[in-house]
Amino acid sequence: MSSVTTPIDELLRGSLDHCVKCTICETQCPVSNVTPLFPGPKYAGPQAERYRVSDEPSVEWSVDYCSGCGICSMSCPQGVKIAEINAQARHKLKVQKGIPLRDRIITRPTWLGRAGTPVAPLANFTLGFRPLRVLGEKTLGVHRNGPAPKFAGRRFSRWARSHAAPATGRKIVYFHGCGTEYYEPWEGQKVVEILEHNGFRVEVPKQDCCGLPLQSSGLFDDARKVVLRLARALAPHVRDDPDTIIVGNATSCTLMLKREAREILDLENDPDLALVAERTYDICELLLELHDRGELKTDFKPVNERVAYHAPCQQQGHYIGKPALELLALIPELEVSEMNARCCGIAGTYGLKAEKYDIAMAVGADLFSQVRDSGADTVACDSETCRWQITHGTGRSSVHPIDFLHRAYGL
Amino acid sequence: MLHYDAVVIGAGTAGLVAGARLAEGGARVCVVAKGVGSTHLAPGTIDVLGYAPDRVASPAAALPEFMTARADHPYALLGPDAVAESLGWLKARVEAGPLPGYRYAGELDRNLLLPSAIGALRPSALVPETMAGGDAALPGRVAVVGSRSLRDFHASLCAGNLRRAGIEARGLEIDIDVERADENALGLARRFDDAGWRAAFAARLAIKLQADERVGLPAMLGARDPHGAWSDLEQRLGRRVFEIPTLPPSVPGMRLFEILRSALRRAGGRLVIGAEVVDVERSGQAIAAVSTRAGGHDVRYAAPWFVLAAGGFASGAIELDSHWVTHERVLGLPLRGLPAPGEPRFVAEYLAEQPMARVGVAVDGELRAEGAENVMVVGAALPGAVPWSEASGEGIALASGSRAAELVLARAGGTPAGAAA
Numbered sequence: 001m002s003s004v005t006t007p008i009d010e011l012l013r014g015s016l017d018h019c020v021k022c023t024i025c026e027t028q029c030p031v032s033n034v035t036p037l038f039p040g041p042k043y044a045g046p047q048a049e050r051y052r053v054s055d056e057p058s059v060e061w062s063v064d065y066c067s068g069c070g071i072c073s074m075s076c077p078q079g080v081k082i083a084e085i086n087a088q089a090r091h092k093l094k095v096q097k098g099i100p101l102r103d104r105i106i107t108r109p110t111w112l113g114r115a116g117t118p119v120a121p122l123a124n125f126t127l128g129f130r131p132l133r134v135l136g137e138k139t140l141g142v143h144r145n146g147p148a149p150k151f152a153g154r155r156f157s158r159w160a161r162s163h164a165a166p167a168t169g170r171k172i173v174y175f176h177g178c179g180t181e182y183y184e185p186w187e188g189q190k191v192v193e194i195l196e197h198n199g200f201r202v203e204v205p206k207q208d209c210c211g212l213p214l215q216s217s218g219l220f221d222d223a224r225k226v227v228l229r230l231a232r233a234l235a236p237h238v239r240d241d242p243d244t245i246i247v248g249n250a251t252s253c254t255l256m257l258k259r260e261a262r263e264i265l266d267l268e269n270d271p272d273l274a275l276v277a278e279r280t281y282d283i284c285e286l287l288l289e290l291h292d293r294g295e296l297k298t299d300f301k302p303v304n305e306r307v308a309y310h311a312p313c314q315q316q317g318h319y320i321g322k323p324a325l326e327l328l329a330l331i332p333e334l335e336v337s338e339m340n341a342r343c344c345g346i347a348g349t350y351g352l353k354a355e356k357y358d359i360a361m362a363v364g365a366d367l368f369s370q371v372r373d374s375g376a377d378t379v380a381c382d383s384e385t386c387r388w389q390i391t392h393g394t395g396r397s398s399v400h401p402i403d404f405l406h407r408a409y410g411l
Numbered sequence: 412m413l414h415y416d417a418v419v420i421g422a423g424t425a426g427l428v429a430g431a432r433l434a435e436g437g438a439r440v441c442v443v444a445k446g447v448g449s450t451h452l453a454p455g456t457i458d459v460l461g462y463a464p465d466r467v468a469s470p471a472a473a474l475p476e477f478m479t480a481r482a483d484h485p486y487a488l489l490g491p492d493a494v495a496e497s498l499g500w501l502k503a504r505v506e507a508g509p510l511p512g513y514r515y516a517g518e519l520d521r522n523l524l525l526p527s528a529i530g531a532l533r534p535s536a537l538v539p540e541t542m543a544g545g546d547a548a549l550p551g552r553v554a555v556v557g558s559r560s561l562r563d564f565h566a567s568l569c570a571g572n573l574r575r576a577g578i579e580a581r582g583l584e585i586d587i588d589v590e591r592a593d594e595n596a597l598g599l600a601r602r603f604d605d606a607g608w609r610a611a612f613a614a615r616l617a618i619k620l621q622a623d624e625r626v627g628l629p630a631m632l633g634a635r636d637p638h639g640a641w642s643d644l645e646q647r648l649g650r651r652v653f654e655i656p657t658l659p660p661s662v663p664g665m666r667l668f669e670i671l672r673s674a675l676r677r678a679g680g681r682l683v684i685g686a687e688v689v690d691v692e693r694s695g696q697a698i699a700a701v702s703t704r705a706g707g708h709d710v711r712y713a714a715p716w717f718v719l720a721a722g723g724f725a726s727g728a729i730e731l732d733s734h735w736v737t738h739e740r741v742l743g744l745p746l747r748g749l750p751a752p753g754e755p756r757f758v759a760e761y762l763a764e765q766p767m768a769r770v771g772v773a774v775d776g777e778l779r780a781e782g783a784e785n786v787m788v789v790g791a792a793l794p795g796a797v798p799w800s801e802a803s804g805e806g807i808a809l810a811s812g813s814r815a816a817e818l819v820l821a822r823a824g825g826t827p828a829g830a831a832a
Binding site: 022023024026027028033036039073074075076077078079254255257258259276277278279280288289292293316317318319320321322326338340 | 412413414441444445446447448449451452509589590591595597598601659660665669676681682683684685686687703704705706707708710726727
């Protein structure tokens, strides 16, 4: 850590003087409400921050238990960047304590995806094989029950390359993220088909991880390299046309591109990232805007089902409300229940970590019981890791909200 | 750009009431707010008029004269009927709300006198049923029960002040293991949601109580099912139990938020939290759209009507800057009630009537902002009131939120002159 104050320090630390200790963030924090190990966003953030000096050791260790969900910053009526302050503090702590091997591995979805995809049956067997998971917990600290996704065995980008895109239509750039690339390629196909149904010509640039897992585990230097590589890959596709936008279905990854990388990783001044941030849309955000303009096709067939909708923390961090709910409401006969729980607990890789798994499950308990009470067979949710956690916690299948749109379009 | 029939700015009581009632009236509504609002900090009671300036026994009786004497006060714009009507609306929404069995008690005819966390008696017209048993008009003795685990609540201090007010009261402490240095009321409220935990707590408390005591506990009797927790505790203890508001976070305030949020959502209204208004697009004498900060790009919300419910000095929506200039920070609207140049803005005694306190957004007789004819102003943004000394904040919020919705709905279809539809 340099002793020179950076602009980001000023931005984040400057906001802490706006804290009036009102405790609203404490009422919203999913983690501190279930475990005494994290004393809460106000205490770990604006209060402890006053004791953190840039070139002195960290005074406060509990911030490692913050899951980085960001709900505190969203709720703060005074605009204090609580989660961002805590992310900085967590980074400092990690640098000081040393970064565990586990955190270097599970924060690299690209490495995992490339290694696992060609040998998917074996990799999936390994991840589901109890003795090996126990061993993984003992040696690496990845909890034996943590919801590990299954490799699809094929990559979305391969499908995209072979897919015959329409010759005409308004150009749109698709950022699919790692979850779609390695684990749920069918989600990406649905995004493309919905966009094409609405008259877009979808471009899928060669792309890689957004760096969010690295950032949330405090590995800032690596996260910067990764997100800037992605920004360099995406920016040329939108630079020349002010009307071209980037759309993504991985809501936490689009949030990383829009806001978190710049605010947390001190990348405010990178022109490629600034351009990408400005042009990036969450898929449901985009579809709702199209609907508002009368440009979304609404030839939806009835879907006679009950679905529970959970807005993940990182989706709410877009500060756009819950557009998925408005979209699902357009589908005839679909009965949608809005879940009113804080968080599913997983927070990316947080709930996979052995020392945090039980906390993550306790955080998710409220959501899981709401899902069970809703009587819905399926849970719609915008983030892949949250979907895996919800399925792990409830036994219900969980899909991206666009799955229902795709079905209702009859695509 | 997203288009609505009305956009409400602010998600405190006034904003949520305006949003819910607009949506119930058939308008497409979006409530945008920088953060979670004042509900989580206030006691959850609906204080209509507590002091004018002497303590008010009956708001219904006092309001007409108060409105005549205080032509600059929000209540003078709203009228007594709007206040009564909005209270009735709230009661119904509480009953239809997400908390099974939970009710509000009280009428405009009589203020209840309820103990605060330090045992001062606060006049309030409409209160959660879980608090009504604290009314000083009720006979009998009071046992105030605290716990060292709950920060900022001291049972013996509360009881001592109640004794000074003529109520026979004593303080009791019950140990609650919270696995940390201390806990806030919300953390304890979650424990009270658990029937087994509650039964054990009641058993430990019962042996300390005397025959004719009713029990005052900090407002923490259940977050998810407060009616269930409170009535179960009354049954187990065989006596009246009541909640005493705590320092923030306020559990009854959070329940009120949930009730209003649910009313808004059930009527189809949207709620966007974390969305600070950062830009305003004007069209002549009207506001055409506002932009909120989101992620990479701002989001624009256009509507023929806007409701400003962002609060006053306390929320930061009205500020006095370092050049001693006062601003309404959200839409840049003109203010009213400013002390004349050269006159004092503040007086030295902190709790005295402060000249700046009545500053608010300048409005006409129908809550419309001066200089922005399609903006309705509600709640703490209105000029002329000093809610903390009048004990009038929630009454103003509720009645003005309701009235603004009514006025907008009455004009619906018609677009104000000058506004680009």
